[in-house]
Amino acid sequence: MAVPVNTDAINTLNNTQVHYPKDKALHHLIADRAAQIPDQVAVVFENRSLTFKQVNEAANKLAAHLLTFHIQTGDIIGLSIDRSPEMVIALLAILKTGAAYVPLDPEYPKDRVEFMMDDSSAKILLTSKKFKGHFVSGAREVLIEDAIDKFNTYSANEPETIVTGDDLAYVLFTSGSTGKPKGVQIKHHNLVNFLLSMQKEPGLKAGDNLLAVTTISFDIAGLEMFLPLLTGAKLIITDAITAKDGRALIDLVADHQITVMQATPYTWRVMLEAGWETKFPLRILCGGEALPKDLINKLIARCSELWNMYGPTETTVWSTVKHITNDEDISIGKPIDNTQVYILDENLNNFTDGTIGEIYIGGDGVAKGYLKRPELTNERFVDDIFSGIPGSKMYRTGDLGKIREDGEIVCLGRIDHQVKVRGYRIELEEIEQNLLKQDNVKQAVVIAREDTPGNPRLVGYVVINEQKSDGDLRTQFGTWQRGLLEVLPEYMVPDDFVIMETIPITPNGKIDRKALPKPNYSNIQRAGEIVAPRTSNEKLVADIWKELMGVETISILDNFFELGGRSLVAVKIMARLEQETGKRLPLATLFEHSTVEKLAARLEVDATSITWESLVPIKPDGTKMPLYIVHGAGLNVLLFNALAMNMDAEQPVYGLQAKGLNGIDEPLDVMEEIAANYIAEIVAKNPDGPYALAGYSLGGIIAYEMANQLMAAGKEVKMLAMFDTYADLSTVNDPLLKKVFNKVTLVLKQIGYSLVLLAEDPKRTIEYKSLILKRKIIKLFWKIAPGKDEKKEGFFAYDNEIDEASEKALRNYILKPLPIAIELFRAKKRTFYMADFNFLGWRPFAKKGVHVHEIPGEHNTIFAPPNDKEFAVVLQNCLDQVSKN
Template sequence: MDTSKKTDGLIMLNDTAVNYPKDKALHHLIAERALQHPDKIAIVFEERFLTFKNVNEAANKLAKHLLTYNIKTGDIIGVALDRSPEMVISLLAILKTGAAYVPLDPEYPKDRVEFMMEDSAAKVLLTSEKYKGHFTSVAQEVLIEDALNKFDSYSAEDPETVVSGTDLAYVLFTSGSTGKPKGVQIKHHNLVNFLLSMQKQPGLAAEDNLLAVTTISFDIAGLELFLPLLVGAKLIVTDAITAKDGRALIDLCIAQQITVMQATPYTWRVMLEAGWEQKLPLRILCGGEALPKDLINKLNARSSELWNMYGPTETTVWSTVKLIKNDTDITIGKPIDNTQVYIVDEQLNNLTDGSIGEIFIGGDGVAKGYLNRPELTDERFVADIFSGVEGSKMYRTGDLGKIREDGEIICLGRIDHQVKVRGYRIELEEIEQNLLKLGNVKQAVVIAREDVPGNPRLVGYIIVNEPINQPDLKAQYELWQQGLLAVLPEYMVPDDFVLMDIIPITPNGKIDRKALPKPDYSNIQRTGEFIAPRTPNETLVAAIWQELMDLKSISVDDNFFELGGRSLVAVQIMARIEKETGKRLPLATLFEYATVEKLAARLEVDPASITWESLVPIKPSGSKMPLYIVHGAGLNVLLFNALAMNMDIEQPVYGLQAKGLNGIDEPLDVMEEIAANYIAEIIAKNPEGPYALAGYSLGGIIAYEMAKQLMATGKEVKMLAMFDTFAEQSTVNDSKLTKVVNKSLLTLKQIGHTFVLLAEDPKRTIEYKSLILKRRLIKLFWKLSPGNDEKKEGFFAYDNEIDEASEKALRNYVLTPLNIAIELFRAKKRTFYMADFDFLGWRPFAKKGVNVHEIPGEHNTIFAPPNDKEFAVVLQQCLDNVSKS
C-alpha cells in the first residue's frame, strides 16, 4: 500500500476551512440579494409569481407584525401552514424577528404537533384560517390571513432587530428512541455555512430553477427554500398533492424548466415508475437514505448530474456530497466546507487505515444540541478531540463507515436500530414503546424490511397477552395501527404485523433481528368468497397487482388498501396500466376504485363522464315538493335510500354529499361556505322553490344554515327538519377556564349517564361505546394513513378528510335564532347523554317552535329496517302537512 498516497487523501479529506460571514444571520444575506435583483422572479407557485423585492418586503412586514406579539431574539415561533409562498415568507419573517421557527406539518398527528409546541415553549403559532383552533397550546395563535390584511400598517424596510450568526434559526424535531420526538437546535451560522457550501457544490447559480417538494418538517427543506433566495435563483414551490404525484412532478420539471431538484430515493422511484423517460437538464440531489445501485443508471440517463448527499439533522442537513457516475462506486464523498468527518472506534481512536468504525462529524454544521435534553446532548454531542479547537463539538451519527485510500467515505449503515424509510429517519424504539401501550401487546419488536426491492416496509413482531383467533386478526391489526396513528406520523406505523410465540435472541442475549421471519404478504384476510377475474381488464389489473404487490392470488373484490397498498406501489400500478392500455389514470383513482373489479370497470369509462356534484338524485321523480337531505358526519347519502323508497311514490328525494369526495376538490371547512355550495346546486335545478330541507346529525346544522341563507334571499323554506341532530350551545366567547369547566362537567354527566345505559341494556351499550371509540380514533388520524382506515369504497374514499373539515366548520359556527319552525325527528332510544333530551337544544333557535316527531331506533339505526318504514310514514305525513300550509 502506498502510505504517502493514503496520508495525502486523509489530509485532504478534512482540509475544508473556508472563510464565510459567520457572524451574519441568514436573512441579512437574503436581503442583500433582494437589493441586487429586486425585480427578478424569486418564487413561483401555481399561477403566482413573486419578485425578490416582493418576498423581502412581505417578510419585513410580517416580521414587524409578529414583533407586536412581544417577540424577542431567541424566542420560538411555530409554523403550521400549507405549502405556498406565504409559508416561505413566514419562515424568513420569523428569522427577521430574531426568533427561531419550529416547522410543523399540519398533516402530522395533532398530539405530536402539540408536543412540539409545548416542548419548544413556542410563544406564537403562525398558522392559517384553515387550521384555526386546531392545535391546543399556550402559544398566541396568529393567522397569516389577518397578518396580510394588516400589511399596509407597516413599512417595507428591514425590522430593527439584532440577530447574529450565533442565534438560533430553527428547532427541528426528529424521531426519538425514548418515545418522544427530540428538537435539534440549528444556529444561523450552521445554516449559512451549509448553504454557501451547497452554492458551490453541487452548485446553484442565479440562472437555475429549483423545484421544492419537501415538507418543512424534513430538514432538507432548508436547502430548497433558502438556497435559491440566497443566490438569486428561481424557487418553484409545489403543493403537497403534486409533491407526491410522480407524473405531476415530471410535467412540472418540463413546464418550469427545472434545473435542480432534491429528493429522497423514494421520490425518484415514484417519478421513474410514473413513466419518466425524457432526459432533462436536471441536477439531481439524492439523499435522506442510502442511494440504491439500481437507481444510478436510470437517473443518470435522465439527468445532467446525480449527486449523493449524506448528513444527519444534527449537523445541518448535508455534511458530505459526491457526484455519482455510472462507472463509480457509491460513496458519500467528502465533507462540505468547514466540516470534518472522522471514523472512530469505541475508544475514540481516529481510524485512518480503512478500518470500519462509527462516523463522527465535526465543524461548523454541528448543532447546538437537543432542546431540553441535556443528557442526550452530552451523549451525542461530544468534545471534538481531533480539531484542536477549544470547546468544539462533534456529533456521533450512529452510522458505520470507513475511509478509502482516496479520502472518500463509504457509509455502511446503522449501528443502532434507527432506520430510514422513504427518506424519514425513524427510531424503531419509539414505535416499540408506543406499541407496548396498546391493548393485548406483551412484547413488541419493529424492523424495516425490503422484501420487495425499492419498497421498504415497517413490520411489527408481537407477542400477545391473550391468544387471537384467526378471524379476528385483521380487526386486531387495525386497532394497533389506529392506536399508533394517534401518537405517531403515518410513516412510523408498521404496514404489517407478525404474531410470535417467542422473539429470537442471539447467543449474547440480544434480539436477533435478522432471524425475524418474513411476513406472509399473501395471507389475505378475506371476508367474502374468492372471485376470480372474469373480464380481460379484470385479468390485467389482477395480474399487475399480484406482481407488484407480491401476492399469490387476488379476488376481484379485494381492496387495494386492505392488501397493504401504499403510494409507491400505486404509482407502479398506474404506470403499468398506462403502459399496457395506453390509458392514464390519476393516482387518486385508486382511492375511488379500490378493487380490481372497480378499477377494471373504470378503464372502460370515459373520464369526462364522471361528475362530482353535491346534489345526488336518490329518488328524483314525483310531483310533490322535493325533499333535500344533507349527509351526516359519515357522509353516506346511501343511508337515505331505504327511507326514500318507503315514502310516497310521488315524493322526490335528493341527497347532498360533501365537496371533496373526488379527492381533487378541497373540502370546505366554513359552515356558511358549505351551505352556500349546496344551495347553489339546488337552485340550479330548482330555482323557484319552495324548499324542504332536512339534515341528519351534523347535516342538521348545515341544513339550518342553508335555510337561513335561502330565507335571507327571499326564498320560501316550507320545512326545516332535523334527523336526530343536537344543537350544542355555542361557547366561542367563553374563557378557556369556562370551557374547561363546562367540558369537565359534561364529561362527568356523560359518564354518569353511561352507567344508566349499562343498567338498561349492558350489551348494546358496550357495543355502541366501543364503536364510537373506534370511529373517533379513525377520524382523528385519517389523513396520515388512508390505507389503514376502515374499508372505503365509492364516493366515500375521502370521508375522513371531509369529516375533519366539517368538524372544524361546526366548531367555529355560531347558531343564531331563526324565524322558522323546526320539525325534530327524535330517536326514541338514547345512547348518549344530552343536556336537553326533549328538544335536543333547538328551542332557543326556532322562533316558531319545535315540533317533535318520535321515530324508532337510536341515532345510528333510524334508517335501518324495520325503523326506516315507520320513519318514512312520519316524515311523509309531516311533508304533506307543511306543503298544505
Template sequence: MDATVNTAAISTLNNTQADYPKDKALHHFVSQRAHETPDQVALKFHERVFSYRSLNDAANKLAQYLIEQGLEKGDVAGLALDRSPEMVISLLAIMKAGAAYVPLDPEYPKDRIEFMLEDSSAKILITSKKYHDHFIANSKEVLIEDALDKFPIYSAQEPEVGVTGQDLAYILYTSGSTGKPKGVQIRHHNLINFLLSVQREPGITPADKLLAVTTISFDIAGLDLYLPLISGAQLLLADSATAKDGRALVDLVKAEQVTILQATPYTWRMMLVSGWDEKLPLKVFCGGEALPKDLVAQLLPKCGEIWNLYGPTETTIYSTVKQVTSEEDITIGKPVNNTQIYILDEALKNYTDGTIGEIYIGGDGVAVGYLNRAELSSERFVDDIFSGIPGSKMYRTGDLGKIREDGEIVCLGRIDHQVKVRGYRIELEEIEQNLLKEDNIKQAVVIAREDTPGNPRLVAYVVVHEQKNDGDLRAQFDTWQHGLLAVLPEYMVPDDFVIMDTIPITPNGKIDRKALPKPDYSHIQRSGEFVAPRTTTEKLVADIWQELMGLQNISIFDNFFELGGRSLVAVQIMARLEKETGKRLPLATLFEHSTVEKLAARLEMDPASITWESLVPIKPSGSKMPLYIVHGAGLNVLLFNALAMNMDADQPVYGLQAKGLNGIDEPLDVMEEIAANYIAEIVAKNPDGPYALAGYSLGGIIAYEMAKQLMAAGKEVKMLAMFDTYAEQSTVNNPVLRKAFDSTTLVLKQIGYSLVLLADDPKRTIEYKSLILKRKIIKLFWKLSPSKEEKKEGFFAYDNEIDEASEKALRNYILTPLPIAIELFRAKKRTFYMADFKFLGWLPFAKKGVNVYEIPGEHNTIFAPPNDKEFAVVLQGCLDKVSKL
C-alpha cells in the first residue's frame, strides 16, 4: 500500500465529527416518528401489534402514571418485566418521566437484582403481578397491571418534564472484579449519538424489520430496541425462549421476513447448526465478543451483509463498525460518529504505526462513570489529553489493539482477566470471589477456554482443603454450582471444575494461567474394552456421536445415556442421522437402541418396520407397579430417562409421546381423545392394572383426564401425580369481556412457564431447555407461514401441528373434580408468579386432597442432574406408599 495513502488513512481515523441534536432525549425521536408516521407498525410481539401512535400514547400514559407514583426527573427506576410490549413501553415511559432506568432481567438471581436496586437507590420498581413482593428492596413496587387498568383516565399527551441530552437514560450493571456488579451511567446524548451513527452505517430504513433477541440487562439491547423505533422501522420482539433457540430464530426470521438481526457469535452459531440452509436477505450485526474467521465463512453465503461491531458498555454499546466481506479481513473497523480510538502505552503515548497497545476510547459515547464507585471511575475514565476539550474523558478498555496500515483497528484480546463468553462480559475475579465462599475451597482460579472452536467454556481450577474420591467429587461440583447459581447469572457459573494440588505461578509470582491444564472433556468410563466400529453404519453413528458429544474413541458398546447424553444432543444426533441416511427415527428409539451397535442396526432395518407408538418403554423391566409419565409441551419423553434410571431397579417406567410425530398420523386436538389414545395403548399391554399415572406440565392435564376415564371404566388408579403442573382452568366458557380483561395476565402466565431458565445445573440443562420450550413459542409464526403446507423435512418437522392440536385441546378442556388424591411434585424454586403457590390450583379438583412433595430445581430443571436423583427418591417413596394402600 502506498505510504501516503497509509498516512492519510491513519490521520483521518478519528476525524469523526458529525452534527446531531445533542440536547434531545431518546424518547423525543420516538415521539417524532409517532407524529410523522402514526399508523406505521412500530412493535410486534407474537400476535400483538402496536403502531407508532399507539406505542407512544401508551408510553405517555404510563409516564403520567409513574409521575403520580412519585417518580421525578433525576430519579432512578428499576424495571423487572418479562420480554413483552409492556417492557418496551415501560422503558420509554421511565425516560419520558425524566428518570433513568435500571434494566433487571427477572431471570437473573434474586440477590443480584436486589443489590442493583439498592446500589442504584431506585425509587420505584416496575414489575408485574408475577413478581409481586418477590424482590426485597426499598423501592416502591409498581405493578404494570395496575398501571394498565388506569390508562383510560390519562391523556396521551407527553409529560412536560424537560428531559435533555445531558440527563441520564439508564444505569446498566456489568460484572465487577470485587464480586459485586458495577453500574455504568449512560446519558441520553451518549445513546443518541451512537444510534444516529448506526442509523447511517451499517444503516436502517423505515422499510426494515429488526428482530430483537437480547436481554435488557445486556447493553446491546439498546440497539435492538431503540434503533428501529427512532428510524421508523419495525421492532419485532422475541421472547426469552425463542432468543435462546436457534431453530426458532431461523423460523422466525423467515416467517416475518426479518431484514436486520443483531446477535453474538454464540447465537449465530446456534442458528447455523439449527437448519439455516438458504441465503436470506438479512443484514447481520455481530457483536458482544470477537468475530471468528470460521463463523464469517459460514455466514457469508447465507446473508446479505455482515457487520462486526465492537465496544464496551462504558462507551455506549458499540464504538466501532466494520463491514466484513471476507474471513481473511476481520477487524473492528473504524470509530462511529464523534468517537476517537487511541492505541496507548502505559505513558499514554499514542501508537499509529501498528505498534500494539491498549485501546482507549474517547468522544461522545463515553459514559459519566460508575455509580457510587469514584475510585474505580477515576481509574478507568481518564482525562482525554488528545481532545483539547477541558474535562473530557476517555475510557481504558483493557483490550489490546493496533492500527492497521489502512487505518482500521485490530483488537487482539484482553489485557486483564475480563473475558467474553457467549457475548456476556465477565470479570473472572467476581466468580473467584464467590467460589471462595463455597465449602472446601482453599484457592480458586477461573479462566475461559475455547478448546473446541465456537464452544467457549468457563473452567474453575480449585485447590481444596480436603481431598475427596471421584464419587464425592461429583457431588462436590454439584454443590458448588448450586451455590454459585444463587448469586450469579447462569452464564457466569463454570462448566467444569479441575482439582489442583497447587495453582501454577510465573517466575515473578503471578498466577500462570497459560499453564493451567486442559480439562479432560473426553474421559469415558466403560466397563468393557474399546471396540471400534465394524461397519459403515456403525462408523457413521460413532462419528456423529463423537462430533456432537465432544468425545473421542466411542466404542460400539458405549451407552448414549452413560456417556452423559441429554435431550438436546439426542435431537441433534437424530437430525444428523436423518440427513445422512434419509431415515427418520423416533427420538425414543434411543431408549431401546442406546449403543452405537444397536442404533446402527436399527438404521439398517426396513423403514416400514419403524413404529411410532405413543407408549415408550423407558425402563420396562421390574416387578413393581408400572409408572406411566405423559410428555410435556415439548413432546419429549427422553428427559424422563435419568429420573427412571435413578428409581429402584425393579420399578418399570413408561413414557407417553404424542400421536402424529411421524407426520402420518393426524394429531389429536380433543383432550378426551388424547387421553383415550394413551389409555388404549397402556391397557393393551397392562389390561388389569392397577395404574400409576403422572404428567409433566401439559402432560399433567392429560394424565388427569386419563385417570378420569380409567375410573369411569372401573379401573383402579393407585396414583395420579403432577410433575409441576398448574391446574389452569379453561376460559372457553367465560364471557367475552372477562376474556379480554384476563388476556394480558394470561399471556404473562403462559410466558412465565417458559422463562425460568436459570437451571440448577447449567452444564446439563442449558442444552435441552430450548427444545422443551420452543414448540409453543414458534407455533404462531408457523401458523402464519405461507409455506407450512409444503412437504415437511427434518427432525421434529411435525411438532408445530401437534403443539397446535394440544393447545386447542387444553383451551377447550374443562377440569371437573374427581374422587381421587393428587400427588403434587412441586419445584422448590419459584421465580414466576402463580395464583396458588401451595397447591398449584389442584385443591378444588382432588376430592381426597393434594399431597405436596417439594423437589429441587425449577419448572424446566426438575429432571436435570443432580435434581433427578432427589426427585427419583421422593417419587419412588410415593409410589411404594400408594401401592400398599
C-alpha cells in the first residue's frame, strides 16, 4: 500500500555524489598515511604492537619477495594464515604487488579452500609453516616465515608496480546456489570509495581504537583491516578463539579502550550472554543480518552509538548505514557516498511511494561481477538505466524493501531462499546439494527457522531411501553432519534434521517451505513415540531426570547424553538414586546404561554384583586405534564424553577411573602400581596394541608412567598426550634446604601471578581462587575430622581418600626422560602460575620432542562446550597423524 511521501527526502536519497581519488589504489593511500604518522602504533595483537612505518615497510618487503615469483598486475594470490599482524601485512603486501587476494580462513574445510584456490587460478598460496602442505592446489606455496627471514635482502621502499583504482583488489567467495561457492571481484576503487565513506559515517578518526573480530573470509573484515590504516586509527586484532569468546571480548573492549567495533548480531548476543553490563564509549557497527529489535535497547544502554549496516558482498561490504537511537525506528538508512538504492518491480519500475519491491544497488561499490561466471554475472548485475552513465551496472540483491516517507529504506527480508545465520549469508541450495550427496538421502530441503527469537537454526528436512530404526536414525544424523563438515563451514551445517515421508509442495508445484513442520527442539534426538515408565524403578529414574535436567517429558528410551546431560547433573542424578535406593552406581554406568530403561534395569542388580572396573568404555566402537584417557584429580571420566562424541565415528575412546571409588577396594598410593593396574585392564581387552594414551591434569603423570611400563614390556605406544598436565621439575631427591627455597620462591611467584590475573580479570580470578581455597579447606577438614574412618555416606564419599592416595603417589614419583614424543594439549587461558608456560615442564622428559596444540578454555573448562568441539577436532587430527607414522 502506498503512503504519503516527503518528495524532497526521496529526491535526495540517491544524491550521494562525492569526489574521491577513484584512480588511486588503496595501498597508495595507506602508504601516504604511514608517511604522515610513521611512529604511531598501527596494529596491536596480544603483547605485540607495530607502528605505521613498521607495517608499511614490512608489507613493502613482503611484496618484493612475492614479486620474485613473477607476479603481474591482475594475478591472484591466496592467503591462508592465522589471525595476526602478519595477516594484515600480507593483505597489504599482495595489493602492493598488483595482485588481488583471495582470503582463505584456515579453519574452513580443506576441500572448500582448495576449490577456491583452483576456481580463482591463484598463482601463489601465501601461508605459514603451520599449514605447510595442508592444501593441495596448482598454486605455488610460499611460507611467510621464509619471506620474513629474507627481509634484510629487500628494500623497504614502495614496489615499482603500476596499480590503479580499476585493478582488482580481492576476490571473495560467497555461498553459491549451485552447490559451489562463487567469487565476487572487487576493484580498488570500489574499496577506496567504501572506506572513505565509512571514515565519515559512521566515522573513524585518528585516536580511535578498532577491535577486529571477523574472519577475513567474511567481506566485512575489509573495513576492520584497512580503515584504521587509512585513517590513522589503531587496529587491535583478536585471535580466532578469542573472537568467539564473549567474556574475552568484553575484557578486550575494556582493556584496550576500544571505541569502534563491528560484528554481527550473533556476536553481540554472545557478549551480552557472557555478562556484559558496563557502558563503554563504544561505537557499535551491527550488520551481516537483520538487526533484531530485542537487541537494540540492550546495546544502546551499553555503548555510545549503535549503527545498523546493510549491504551484500557484491556491492563492497556496506551500502547503507543508519544511526539507531531507539527500537521504534529501525531501518537500513540511506546510501553511502557514490551509491544509489532503488526499489524496483520485475519491469524495473522505480517505486518511491512506499510500495514494496526488490532492492537494487548501483554506484561505485558495484563489483566487477562473478569470477568465471558470465551467465550468473549477467543475471545479477544488470544495466543501471537510471544513472545515465553508459556501461554502469546495478546489483539485484534479492532482498525485499521499501522507501519510507522520510526517505529511509526498510529491508523486509529475502525474495529467494538465501538466508543469514550468525551474520553469514548462506545459499540454502548449496547445503541441499551437498546433503543430497550423503548416504541414504533421497530428497532434501534446508531452511533457516527462528522459532526462538534471536536464535536462527538451520534445519534439514530429508526423505530417506531406506527406513531405519530409531537408534540407527540418530547415528545417521551424526553421519550427515560429519559428512557436511568435510565440505562446508560449520555455520552452514544444519543443527537439526527432520525425517519426512514427502516434501510438501504448493499448488503450482514448488516446494512449500512454509508447510515444513517445526522440529521438536525439546527432544530433537528422540525418534519414535514416547514410551512411558512401566516399572517403579523406571518411574523413579524418569522423575529424577525430569526434575534435575529440566525436561518436561521423558521416554524410557531417551538417552542421557542426547538430552544434553553432562557430568555435574550426572553426579546429582547418581547421588539422588543412591539416596532413594541405597545402591551406589559408578558415574561411568551412564556410558553403557545411558537410557532410562537401561539405568533402571541396572538398579535391579544386586549391589554386590555392581562392578567398579577402572577401564570405562566411553565410545568403544570403531576401527581406528583406541584412545585411553586417564582421569584427573576430580576422578570423573564423564568429563570426556562430549570430547569423545565430537570425535570421528570410527574413533574408540576409553576412560580410566580410579580404584577405590566404591569404598571397598583400597586406593593405590604408588604411581607405578596405579599405572600397572590400568595397564592390566587395557591389555586384557587389547593385548597387542598399538596404544594411544592421554591424561588430564594428574592423569597425565599416570599416563606417562603407563607409557614407560608399556614400552619396557616391548609394546608400541603410538601417542602419549597431556591434557593440560604440568610436569613438576623438582624431585623428591632434592636436599631439604633446596626444597624449602624452591617452595618459598614458588609461593612468591604464585602470589605475584595471582595479582596479575586479578588485575586482568578480577571476577574470574576471585571465582577460581575461591574454589581452590574451598577445596583445600574441605581436604583439611577431612583429614582432621573426628570419625572419618566410620562408614561413609553419599556419592563420591571416598574421593578424599583416593585424592590423598593420588597426591602421595605424585609426591613420591620421579619423572625420568623417555624416548618418546609428547603431544601437549595446552589450555589457552592460564589460571595459575607455572615455571614453564610454553611446554608446561615436559621438554626434559620427552626425548623426541614436545608438540604443542593450543586448545580453547582454561584448565577446568577445556571439556566444556563450546570448547569440547574444537578440542575434539585438534585431538582427532593429531591421532590420525600419529597413527599413520
